Amino acid sequence: MLSAGRQIKRKRNVPVGIGLSAELDTAMAMRTILFAFGGSIQDERHTVVLNSKNTLEAVKFVKALYQETMTPEVLAWDPSSNNRAMLAGKISLCLNAISITREGENKNIPVTPDIWLTQALRGPVRRICMEHVMDCYVIWKFAENITGAKQFLLDYIDNFREGFLGSEFYNFPCFPSTVPDLHKLIADDPKARPRDKYKVLGSLMTQATNVGYPGYANAATDEIFNTWVLNTMFAKAATGDETPENAIRAAEAACKRIFAKWRDRGLV
Numbered sequence: 001m002l003s004a005g006r007q008i009k010r011k012r013n014v015p016v017g018i019g020l021s022a023e024l025d026t027a028m029a030m031r032t033i034l035f036a037f038g039g040s041i042q043d044e045r046h047t048v049v050l051n052s053k054n055t056l057e058a059v060k061f062v063k064a065l066y067q068e069t070m071t072p073e074v075l076a077w078d079p080s081s082n083n084r085a086m087l088a089g090k091i092s093l094c095l096n097a098i099s100i101t102r103e104g105e106n107k108n109i110p111v112t113p114d115i116w117l118t119q120a121l122r123g124p125v126r127r128i129c130m131e132h133v134m135d136c137y138v139i140w141k142f143a144e145n146i147t148g149a150k151q152f153l154l155d156y157i158d159n160f161r162e163g164f165l166g167s168e169f170y171n172f173p174c175f176p177s178t179v180p181d182l183h184k185l186i187a188d189d190p191k192a193r194p195r196d197k198y199k200v201l202g203s204l205m206t207q208a209t210n211v212g213y214p215g216y217a218n219a220a221t222d223e224i225f226n227t228w229v230l231n232t233m234f235a236k237a238a239t240g241d242e243t244p245e246n247a248i249r250a251a252e253a254a255c256k257r258i259f260a261k262w263r264d265r266g267l268v
Contacts, residue, residue: 036123
């Protein structure tokens with residue numbers, strides 16, 4: 001990615017477009033890169049392990065990627081910035097869900113057939129990626145029709161093939177048996193050009209993970225995500241505001257404070 005990004009920017013003046021700001025897509029992208037390099041916020045026992053050699057290599061990689069292939073615009077991006085930039089032909093690569101290609105198809109944007117999808121890129125340690133968003137359904141104790149709400153969720157999940165098709169392959173099933181012909185559907189989509197453009201999503205099903213990897217997501221990893229701790233770490237190092245080592249130490253200290261707070265409450 002770094003090598004190709006350098007060449008495209010030098011020859012075509014088209015930068016890579018991966019956010020480095022306080023927003024959702026940046027948080028997803030930075031975790032994908034961190035995990036691919038073998039780093040993580042916590043281990044399987046929910047111990048903070050961010051300050052590691054693997055994390056340092058990931059941060060150095062993002063610094064090189066920013067300085068050699070990107071522009072300062074990514075420091076102020078919002079979640080839709082990479083969509084707009086890609087569909088306008090202003091960036092060569094981004095990390096995102098299929099909202100970009102689906103928007104292009106739905107709006108008949110001419111550049112869309114030239115935008116391709118790929119499986120997760122292999123890092124020095126593993127091939128892995130973040131799920132873009134994950135749904136979690138709850139029913140309030142004070143709901144007026146708890147029985148009906150439970151039945152609705154059961155019916156919805158049990159009939160998820162319709163939900164999968166309705167989302168245009170955006171929402172994947174938690175239970176694969178509910179969409180038994182999934183691979184056939186994604187291999188032949190009449191809206192896509194070519195029709196098998198979304199076939200690659202079949203590989204991503206076995207490569208995606210959660211924000212708590214390699215452990216479970218918990219209250220602490222959730223707060224770290226929503227307060228952009230990793231976003232800030234990568235951005236400060238990328239711009240040179242901090243050395244990679246100092247940026248990592250500051251982020252780990254923030255993670256440890258957050259873990260300690262939630263551990264005291266029995267939620268880690």
